[in-house]
Amino acid sequence: MARYRVPDHLICLGKGGIEVGETFMKQDWILEEVLRDDPRDDAADTDRNPLHAFFIDSDKSTLPNGIEDTVNQRVSRITGEYDIIRTSKVDATTINIVEGTHERYLTPDEVTSSSTIQELATELGLKAWWLQQDNNDILSPLDGLKRGGVDRKRGLTKAISRICEWESDPLNEVERSVEGQNDAHAAMVVGLGGGTGSGLFLDLAKRIKDAGATVTLFGVLPTPSGRDDNNVLANAYATLSELEYLALSSQNYFRNILLLPYDPAVDDDIFDKAATYTITSYYNTSDSQSNTYEKLDETEPDVGPPKYAPFTIASSRYLHYLKEDFDRTxxxxxxxxxxxxxxxxxxxxxxxxxxxxxxxxxxxxxxxxxxxxxxxxxxxxxxxxxxxxxxxxxxxxxxxxxxxxxxxxxxxxxxxxxxxxxxxxxxxxxxxxxxxxxxxxxxxxxxxxxxxxxxxxxxxxxxxxxxxxxxxxxxxxxxxxxxxxxxxxxxxxxxxxxxxxxxxxxxxxxxxxxxxxxxxDYGDLAEIETEITDLEDEVSTIEGELNALETLIDDGEAKVNEFKSSWKDAVEDPLEDIYDLFDQKLEIDDYLKELKKAIKKEINGLEDANEADNIHISGTEFDSYSDLNDLLADEGCDTVNDKHIESTVKNVKKAKQKRLQARKQAGTLSEKILSLLNRGTIGGLKSDYRGLTDDIDNQLIRMPEWSDDWDITVETGYIDNRSESLEARESNLLDEVERATERIVSEAKAARNPQDFLSADDPDAEMILENFNFEAAGVNVDLVLNHLDTNKQDTVENARSFDDLIRTLREDAVEELLSNILVKPFKDRKETLEKELEVVESELETYQQLKTIVTQKGGxxxxxxxNVDSIHSIATFEEGGHSGPFKEDAEPHSRGKLGNTTHLGETPLWDDQNEKDQDDKEKEQLLSNLDKIVPGLGGEHLPINEVHISDNETAQTTYEGFRLGTTFMSTLFDGFRDDETADIPSITNDLLDKRVMKKEDMLIGRGAFADSYDVVMTTFLTGVFLDNLSIFTDECRDAYTRGTDVVPNDNRHNHQDSVPSIVKNHNYGLDGVTYHEEGQFFPPVSDGGFCYRRNILNFATDGTSVLLDQAENQSKNERGVVDTLLQDYYEVVGYPSTVDIE
Incomplete structure (x- = not known):
């Protein structure tokens, strides 16, 4: 089997054709079929034909904006989704027929200019021109042609197209595209009552056919409801007349002429999609046994209908299964x-x-x-x-x-x-x-x-x-x-x-x-709003105070740095003295310790002396008196008297000698008595001893009395006095530092008032002043002194220089002291407020979450x-669907059958092999739904008159020349199975019951080619002649008759002395160029002209039963029917050219 077919050229003319074509090119299922590989292994036709869409109009606003990009984007998406290597070309082209033509040629003066028209006619081979200056009605659209259309003037479109062909020939692009395609099939879509489309299609179809394409016309009929104006209906009458005339004259440019009934009550989008189905159904009417659309073609004399009935009414109606409802649900x-x-x-x-x-x-x-x-x-x-x-x-x-x-x-x-x-x-x-x-x-x-x-x-x-x-x-x-x-x-x-x-x-x-x-309800919410408002106000208040505190902290830290600098200037000298003193004091202490040690050594050495002669009268071994005294003098302290100390040590030794000498003499009684009387040798020694002790400094050595045991104590007072003077010196310097620090602290305390920091109009100033406690812990000058005192050894020893010392003090103790005064109170307050803010924000967040719940859920x-969205609002199924002229919404027996599917082919709605009762019910439901879209004969979908043949004055025979083709399209049907019957008996029998026709004239086709959830039934009623078409015989004819200024003539030809105004509704023959070969078209002396159907067949009274009686041999009578219609029912009106053309 061949793959599903689409035309390789889609030519959309005028507004009506463009709207259908735009819908056609936006159908993914069509583009996928053109682009995708054939999934059947035994496919005979694996070549992908191109799909070129042309959108043509004279009105720029009607042309689909961006259709080229839209199609390209769809093609790119589809090829990407299916990993397709593109070998077929799918594109869209818009053509504004007047865009390439200079505006001067499209003015009333130029389109009636003898010189311009003569030049144009010579080049294009025209024989006549029909526009003239005084014809304001037909020329009026030229004033705004570049901005709009031709206002449904077919005759004007004919002239404009000739001018544009002469200057730029924009339609040559279509012709070239067709020439480049082997066996090209072009679908031409046009509104038959419009101006541009119906004014272009005949000449363009001729050019395309001559280029080698097979052209099928899809003409949208006007509506009989009164929505369309007289000009539209008159245009349709003239257009249909010209089509029939060309068919009768064996110059039908189209393989088939399909007429699409239009109903204004329907959504245009639905009609456009139905028309898309008509096009695709037409190209896929063949099944495995027959090629159906050939039987619809009047150009096939042994297969299709006769020339006098070249029309096919095509009506697509489709069931749309409401997957959208299921999806929405x-x-x-x-x-x-x-x-x-x-x-x-x-x-x-x-x-x-x-x-x-x-x-x-x-x-x-x-x-x-x-x-x-x-x-x-x-x-x-x-x-x-x-x-x-x-x-x-x-x-x-x-x-x-x-x-x-x-x-x-x-x-x-x-x-x-x-x-x-x-x-x-x-x-x-x-x-x-x-x-x-x-x-x-x-x-x-x-x-x-x-x-x-x-x-x-x-x-x-x-x-x-x-x-x-x-x-x-x-x-x-x-x-x-x-x-x-x-x-x-x-x-x-x-x-x-x-x-x-x-x-x-x-x-x-x-x-x-x-x-x-x-x-x-929201009344409750109002209380929560109050809570939220209060908490937000509290947050705002806290944040305001925090912001003010940040300012105070920043300013305080700046002032800390200022006061630190002032403190450094104030204490730099005494601190430097302390630093120097500390360094020398250590050296002095070492000398003093050595001196004490030297004294004690000499004195302690006398303890064990037993003989006076063994005592060497000398001073100490200490020899650094000069260095020690220099250091003491540098620090302003009293020096030590080296002679005094040395003489004292010597005197102690001498005194020891006296005691030892006296002990040696104390053995005689006389000496004892004399000593008591301070006489004798001992008495003299005793006296000498006392003299020596009197000269000994008791701050250095405390001597025993003569009568006491030898117990000498080395005293350090004399030496310690020197250390004490150093301590006093250090204390004085520290006092100076303390006084300077206290002065800086006093200044800092005076500067710590936030009122001095905050501007007078700061809304947080008053609040901060009210809530503030300036007695910050740790505001004590001793902080600096203690740091210097208790840590002085580490501080001074670790300081590589005096600068290090003062930097350490300033960055540690002094900064802490000043920060306690100028920063810490604000930081403490800030910390307290931040904790409060965290609590309030947490509470606020809780209420805001409650508020969010309320507002999101609506109340x-x-x-x-x-009742989130209400459970009753979830299901959106519409019972019974919505019926319309072209679309019937439908549901399966069980709505759930559409769930989790991508198209109807994945559902059990149609399966010849199923054995489940529930699936049988689904098929029954499908057939029941299909029955709803069977078109009725003579109704809005097949608007034909009941035609009878009169055998005699009383008996009538129904016309049996119709043929019927019906195509069912849906993904439900397995289009890849040759054994699947196309017959749906309950539907086809119903169709036969509604029409008087033979079953052998019933042509059925079916294919899996449609949108995902649509089931399409397209009915092709062929063998239709104009007199069958009710809108032609009634509304269109009435409108044309009212608008014509042509006087009916008994002859087939009628020459007028001037161009009649009705040419605005006509096209074929206006320029004197005709394409039919049989007979003379124009009346004698006429340069140009047009044809129209003058009379309507009345089968009951015309006596034409033999004319249409085809029961025995259709081909035998066809020539006579054609001749009769041409001679008796058509009139060709001729006129002289408005411009002399040689």
């Missing part, structure tokens, strides 16, 4: 599902926050979150209990919705049954005294019982183990989760009730919780949970 469900999960998530988060708050602040109330009425001190109020029951029943109502089952959620039946079982159990367990409390009592039992009983999703898994898409998540995240949250809500309500009776503060907490969980939290 699924989309609505998904939106509901997502919103529901969000709402439940917000509810769960809210309950978590309430639980956290209560556990931290109200443990007793928190216990109610987990109790049931049986073990609780608080009873769930009746109103709340019944509200919760209603909410659970809404869930039950949701899972019982038909669309849930149609999405193949099989678990819902089990869930529904479980719900009912628990409900019955709760009713049996519940107790109540008053009948009016019954529902609430059942609810109190039912709510926690349901949450405990229906909590495992695995209990509801389908028996075959296969969950539908989203089914498991729906059961878990919506149904079971909501059962759980309803139980939690009951606990929160009871906790709230417990708080209400627990003091004023807790009562307010209960009110806030009630606002959070109730939110039945009240309870409604948001119970």
């Amino acid at each position: 699924k989309e609505n469900f998904n939106n509901y599902f997502d919103n529901k999960k969000d709402a439940l998530g917000a509810e769960e988060e809210l309950y978590d926050k309430i639980k956290s708050y209560l556990c931290d602040n109200n443990p007793n109330a928190a216990e109610e979150l987990h109790t049931t009425d049986g073990n609780s001190s608080v009873r769930l109020p009746n109103r709340d209990a019944t509200d919760l029951l209603t909410r659970l029943q809404n869930v039950k109502q949701l899972i019982d919705q038909d669309f849930i089952e149609e999405m193949e959620f099989r678990s819902v039946k089990q869930l529904s049954a479980a719900f009912e079982r628990v409900e019955n159990t709760a009713e049996n367990r519940a107790t109540w005294e008053d009948e009016q409390d019954k529902e609430a009592a059942i609810a109190r039992t039912f709510v926690p019982l349901l949450a405990r009983s229906v909590d495992n999703v695995e209990d509801y898994q389908p028996s075959d183990g296969e969950w539908a898409a989203d089914e498991r998540e729906f059961v878990t995240d919506v149904v079971i989760r909501e059962f759980e949250l309803v139980a939690r809500r009951a606990g929160v309500i009871k906790a709230k009730e417990a708080l209400k009776s627990d003091g004023e503060t807790n009562s307010r907490v209960a009110t806030d919780i009630n606002h959070a969980i109730s939110l039945n 009240g939290y309870t409604r948001a949970v119970d």
